[in-house]
Amino acid sequence: MQFQQLDFNSPKVLTIQLADVIERKIRNKELSVGQKLPTQAELKKIFGVSIETVNEALWKLVQEGYISSRPRHGTFVISTSPKTGVDLTVKNEVCLVVGATYFLNESTSPKFTGLMSAIEGEARKKNMHLLFKLIGGANTELGLENKEKSVAGLILAGNVTRENISMVKKTGFPFIIIGDVLDKIITKDDFDVVATDDYSGVYAGVKRLVGSGSKRILFIRVALADYPWETDQLNGYKQALQDSGIAFDKNLVLDTHETPESGYEAARAFLEKQIPFDSILFIGFGRAKFGQISKAFAEKNIKMPGTLLQVVSGNIPGIPAMARDDEETGRTAFSRLCQRLTDPGWKPERIIAPLKTFTPEAK
Known part of the structure; x- marks a missing residue:
């Protein structure tokens, strides 16, 4: 299988270039529905890029609805045109994914329960259900392998690392994050971030x-x-x-x-x-x-x-x-996830979570 080579001198990032090359082959029907793509290792060798770049490019195509990628089965073309949005009456579950350390420290606080309740309340308005998962520590997998048909997307919160982000991206589920990724720099990512100033x-x-x-x-x-x-x-x-x-x-x-x-x-x-x-x-x-x-x-x-x-x-x-304001932050996060799922014109943004003045009560 022949692929157009990437331009390493171009200002366009390699991840986008690689995704574009594969997308063109799919749209031009040089790669047909049901056809299996080369493995990540093979694509790494073909294009001369890192495995991380390959994974990021494939994840972009997963989000756009061109391919399906499963670790044990491989990567297959599932559509020759981008998806127009998720049917939330079919995929009617959202999963709140929380960093384990954060959860153990703060799960009993009124603020955490306020955040979770706000997300759940917004989900109910759309006849959707909220799932809950922990990541970090001994929890290295999301355990959502059998939920592809019912889970629309994920909301990440708490102490979330770059390793967690990479793991979540491999699942193919669309997601947004509340709070910044634990990293030395704040980067412009391809997902929404709802964070404080x-x-x-x-x-x-x-x-x-x-x-x-x-x-x-x-x-x-x-x-x-x-x-x-x-x-x-x-x-x-x-x-x-x-x-x-x-x-x-x-x-x-x-x-x-x-x-x-x-x-x-x-x-x-x-x-x-x-x-x-x-x-x-x-x-x-x-x-x-x-x-x-x-x-x-x-x-x-x-x-x-x-x-x-x-x-x-x-x-x-x-x-x-x-x-x-955790309640408002939860509502905003859910709204942004729904926009990402249903709006073909969605673009990632950094949304500033509002502050409020209050005195927490003892529970």
Whole structure:
């Protein structure tokens, strides 16, 4: 089987070039319905590209309805024209796929249940059903092999890695993601992302504290690996202080890590330095870590200041929050997935999730 070679000097990315070459052969009926394509390894050799590029190109053709690709059976042509949309009365299930670590940490929080309930509520309006799956840890497969005829698409949420994205793409299911992929850079992807504007959220939070009289704001964050949103959060903090005429003090930036215990260790070390502060801004916290920080304060016999605020996420009961509106985010995510499934003119977008001000209640 002969294929047109790719132009490695073209500004057009290789994934799109490769998909276009195969698409032309299908549309021109040089590849007929039912015909099996060369394997991924063979296509890699034919075009001189990486296996990742081959997989991305095939996934694009799967989404457009030209081919069906199953790991144990191969890749076959199923149509010589692109699909016009999914019939949601036939494919009437949507699957919420959540990163396992996130789920274990936050599944009992009102915010998580609010997100899930909002998606389920929107699904019911269309007479659709919501499935639930975990990925990450020991869960390396989605287990949806027998659901091709009923599952319309996926909504990914929580801690989602590039490896998770690659795994999901191999299933062929259309999907969108809530929150950014855990990656050092934010790339322009071929799927919708519904995410918060961390810079603006933190900026607004700092301005609110300054407006209430705060000048020495302790900034406690989750710093994992210099992710882009971590930089945005810190920059929002710095800029809000600068715009308020308050000098930035690096000693008031307190980094914690993934485990709740890291909050205890960081808070205890900070309190031992006896650095003055008059308020606390919590960035992206869960209840377990807040509990560990409170433990450090109690052990040092230091009372937390009366002015506290949490931004980005609002999972700590009793503390005012300026955080993502999870119900609205869930509704937006479901709406965007449906648009992707039914609108031939759909194009991937980055949608900013709205923030709301509220005080979480203890459940």
